[in-house]
Amino acid sequence: MKRRTFLKSATLTTAAFGVFPVQMFAASRYSYDDLIGKGNPELFGKGINLRKEAYEAFVEMRQAAAKEKLDIKIVSSYRDFYRQKAIWERKYKQYTKNGSTPEQAIQKIIEYSTIPGTSRHHWATDIDIIDGGATYSGDVLVPEKFHGNGPFRPLRQWLDENVNKYGFYMVYTDKPDRKGFKYEPWHYSYAPVSVPMLRAYKKLDVKEIITQEKVAGATHFTDDFIAMYRNENILDINPELIP
Template sequence: MNALELTGQARTHVVEPPGLQCLMHPDAASAYLAMRESAARSGIVLEAVSAFRHFDRQRQIWNAKFRGERPVLDAKGQPVAVDSLTEARRVEAILLWTAVPGSSRHHWGTDLDVVDRAAMPEGYAVRLEAAEYAPDGLFGPLTAWLDRHMRRFGFFRPYVTGRGGVRPEPWHLSYAPVARSALAALDVETLAAAVRGHEVLGEATILSRLPRIYRRYVRTIDHAPRMRSRWARPPAR
């Protein structure tokens, strides 16, 4: 991936897999389709509610939160009144749940937020909250299935423990073989070039803190367990 692809400013590294209404990196897409097929045999209908996300979309989300037009939540999920915060604090508050435009793993096309369509009652609005993915939650069986099988297809969860800056996101999966090299290729300078002069609110604050933001929110993830040899093989059809 080149700098524009790594920061979501291009779509040259993603495709729309047949039958799915989202964009993914081709390698992640074939692994995901194989995993989806396997899950279906266990009665789980995997659905990606978010996969590739363009820089412009991430900026729209970021700027809406910065302006207080979209809720900003604290670590407990309670709304924060952003207009009462200094710019620096506002940036920190948003970072808890939202990546700086250019730094989202969704830019790579390797990461997706998944639900189990089969478990959802009609008209159910997905909240993407930890409780839904807990053992007694609506998506508890999905969590258990993924725990057991996703590794075989190359997927892992980069935000499990919240040990980085990002809150735990049990719905967020990442395709390790490609995401690993994307992470290695994305450096602070590439990220700075994406933010600078691209109408990201709080730009000056973000740029002045970028090395720390990068360490804490981009580099600090729950890494994939050591890849087994079977990961290296193309997923079974």
């Protein structure tokens, strides 16, 4: 589904609800717990774990790629709040143990990893993918493997030409003036669902989300840091994914 198609659908939905704007519809559809990773979304597909609509689109895309001898393999999809918290705290302990200050550790982590409660993977709309049929070793989610002579270059090239047909968009692009998380050529989001979820998420108090759970390092989350993180890491993404 093209983005213009689901935006048109959203407009029609607004009309059907009369005076209710799309923002109110999105907010009522997704609970606070859904948005911060503490909900219990119905997940589809063994090893896929996406919301139904995103799952169906992914399967269609994977089948199309298979015709080109590409095996789209999901490395990561849905992650709940507690899984993200474990990832965050493991990295925080590792960096501070190795001599980084808390502030340095936080900055290092947010190059690629989100603060729990703020991850798009909480929504069951986003995927990290590689070519499962390629020959590779070591870490897989590194940009070099998707470029040059990297094993996942053919997959990335196919995705560049085809992924939007299925409603998926790269989240953290290599646009030179984009801030926040570094370029991730493996991370795609199913826009027809993630766009209204982000619209609802934008209404939440990010400071409340990331401080009330006593996340490691939270005492160093200043108001300026939180404002920066919201504007750059949460919102400075592919424009096609911004409501």
